[in-house]
Amino acid sequence: MEGQGPSVDLSKIKRGPIVVALIIGAFVAILNETLLANALPDLMKEFAVSYSTIQWLSTAYMLVIGVLVPVTAVLQLWFTTRQMFLSAMILFFVGTLISAFAPEFGVLLTGRIVQALGTGLMLPVMMNTILVIFPPEKRGGAMGLMGLVIMFAPAIGPTVSGLILDSLEWRWLFYLVLPLALFSILFAAGFLKNVSTLTKPKVDVLSILLSTIGFGGVVYGFSKSGEIGWSDPEVYWTIIVGIVALILFVWRQLLLKEPVMDLRAFKFPMFTLVTILLFVVMMTLFSTLTLLPLFMQGALLMTAFKSGLTLLPGGVVNGIMAPVSGKLFDKFGPRLLVVPGLVIVCVAIWMFTGINETTSNGYIILIHIIMMVGISAVMMPAQTTGLNQLPRNLYPHGTAIMNTLQQVSGAIGTALFISIMSNRSKDYLSKSSDPTNPLEAAKGMVSGLHSAFWIGLAIGVLALILGFFVKRTKSPDQDAGIQAEGQPKPARASH
Template sequence: MIDLKHMKRGPIMFALIVGMFVAALNETLMGNALPELMKSFGVSATTAQWLATAYLLVVGVLVPVTAVLQQWFTTRQMFLSAMSLFFVGTVISAVSPEFGVLLIGRIIQAIGTGVLLPLTMNIIMTIFPPEKRGGAMGMLGLVVMFAPAIGPTISGLIVDGLSWRWLFYLVIPFALFAIIVGFAVLKNVSDVTKPRVDFLSIGLSTIGFGGIVFGFSKAGELGWSVPLVIWTITAGGIALALFVWRQLLLKEPVMDLRAFRYPTFALVAVLLFVLLMTFFSSAIMLPMFMQGVLLMTAFQSGLILLPGGIVNGLMAPISGKLFDKFGPRVLVIPGLVVAAASLWLFTRFDETTTTGFLVAVHIALMVGIALVMMPAQTAGLNQLPRHLHPHGTAILNTLQQVSGAIGTALYISIMSSGQKQYLSGASDPQSPVEIAKGLAAGINNAFWIGVILAFVAFLLGLLLRKGKPPELQDQNMYAE
């Protein structure tokens, strides 16, 4: 057992925040650069999209096995390895002479990110006592939400004024700084037990989660009737079912699904899965609306989304502190109401929507998300005994990847169907004005699904309670 009595948590949090800032910023830097990369390497949009699809796929495949990795390697080994891989991937991407090399660099970056996400949450759950975890998770939320929010804006500035390579040159010093800080201050806070590794489970996990994430990602791009989509989702679903069945039989599972025996954790997992389908999808829909209906540039759309992202980041530590004081219900229920109301207002958007109204509604959505995300995750993880924390964080992070893929595919399908239906009744379906109106109609239809999902999440939120964390009986282990 690691002695946490005299551990200085501040330097460890600083190292984690620097690392997460680098990884989170990188996730949204590429969006505005895809057209430029297509020109630079002479590739199609479908090929260029692999820079985003492969990244999501690798993270989705790797996160489920991080629970067992954290039991085989120390905290320092995991963090430094993750950041080193991320650094190497960034350097390769920056100097890549052809598209294939750039894709390899992005995949290496994704490996580092896939390890870092659940590792960071698990370290926080380990080093902080239950009554302080909300504030700590809130600080993490500040970084996780703020960095992606400024990513599109920074990307737009760089692509407009410099080479796309500066998207990676910019990240290199931050990644190197994170490695130096981690090497200097990070302590080992995990118990290395080296359980037996079931490679069959890892294989099933890779095929299962990878197939589902890939299949749904391609469904949004190609449609649901394409054989590639049908077979990958089917194979993923079968492998995932076998993975779950095997985990329930194993004495030392790769992902311990016994975490779902704890009602609050199970409730939070379902609530976040439902809500995040809408959250990730709105991040795709809004730029499409602004650029396709309001005819804004990528940089302009990034600027409009920036205030909401900043407010969301600033709200994260506040909601964390309030969670420590009042528990989850006081935050989660109002947050879900605000999120649902914002999504309803999204269904009213059309070609006459003003910039001010769009910014205000997006800010409201981000406030609602901030009141739900970290408090709900902390409430769920708080109910797990310490030995299940690596598995709980792996489960929640895996569900985020899967919900993002499913939600995006669902929204894009509904949007496309709605646009086609509108244009089928238009007098001039080739008119740019009618195409824009059709896109707005399709996006409105998609956001109605978001309203329904938010209402389902609200009903789940009503069941949320603040239980007593198991570690309270070992409270002396956190004593200063």
């Protein structure tokens, strides 16, 4: 197998083509996450299914990624960079093809699950490759470029899909992605090189089973709670089973000599701090991106396309800022970016607590841009700081841990904020003298939104407190005088 041996020589690797190959693949896969949101009403009519059924197109996508990402750490030690990335993109292409020609809902859902398998495999590979091919002092800029894609692609998704759906049928959302996915496969086949060191550890099937039940149960339970309520046994039992499985999973990883997800990454304090910080920030980000379209379409009576357009400027600004914050990180370190960034995020959330049914479109665009500037100053610098502290043999595990917890935090944040909003709206309408009046319904939604954003502000302040403890880190590999590029990795400690 390619790339096997004690180490891969990175001294002659051309970084540019590798980064371009990763960016094209990531853009295509991540764009797809939000591309379908505007098409859900059309798909409900096409396949004659209910809202709770159609939601599975989004829930299953998140669920598969949440289940698959933890396993990628061990997969990256068995398969080369090329094998992992090309497999991911081929799966994504096949899933897109199935979805494009789906004759019924079940086939479309199958296509989405296959797409999600590709996306779940690719994201950790992308981040791990950046860590391996760039020395710590240049990683900020490279991670910033990835940040551009990770934030820009989902931001333009609703706008692009709105444009397509205005003039073409929903299948074009998949037809137009097919050539992009094919180009990504061909480009990666030509230019992507193997950079991973293969150790082929023993695979513990029980760990994978516990991880799947654990992360799957938590993501599924929280995702369903917004739809069927917290009191439904399906919600609380899946969350309970998920948490129990996760406790057993963690316990097993600590006992194994070659764990599926090496939790020794948490022995590094800056990695632990940043992981908690990002969990909190991602809860706020995901929930805001869910609440705002609901508010704009429910209270301001915008179309899906117009609400997508309203969120576009913030997404574009975030995409532009990500590489800039990466370069600033390389020069000045994380604290100069993370703390001011979190202050900006808190200010934006506080401004959101004052919006109502008379708020202008321009004001929402302004607050959203302010929030996205703050997020771009936090995300990649914090992530790079945490991962920089790890020794090279823990890179696949560190990236898998961060990506998994971000998926879980997205599911928890979205469910938590939607349930706060809907419960507060119900309370308002139950006390209203005319609950059937559309104006009262809008006011109820605003009341719910305010409650959700006040909770969001409290979470944002918690993130800000954590941000004061973030500082520049060095890998133990550097301390040992081992060069980041092309040198053998340190022997793995036996526990």
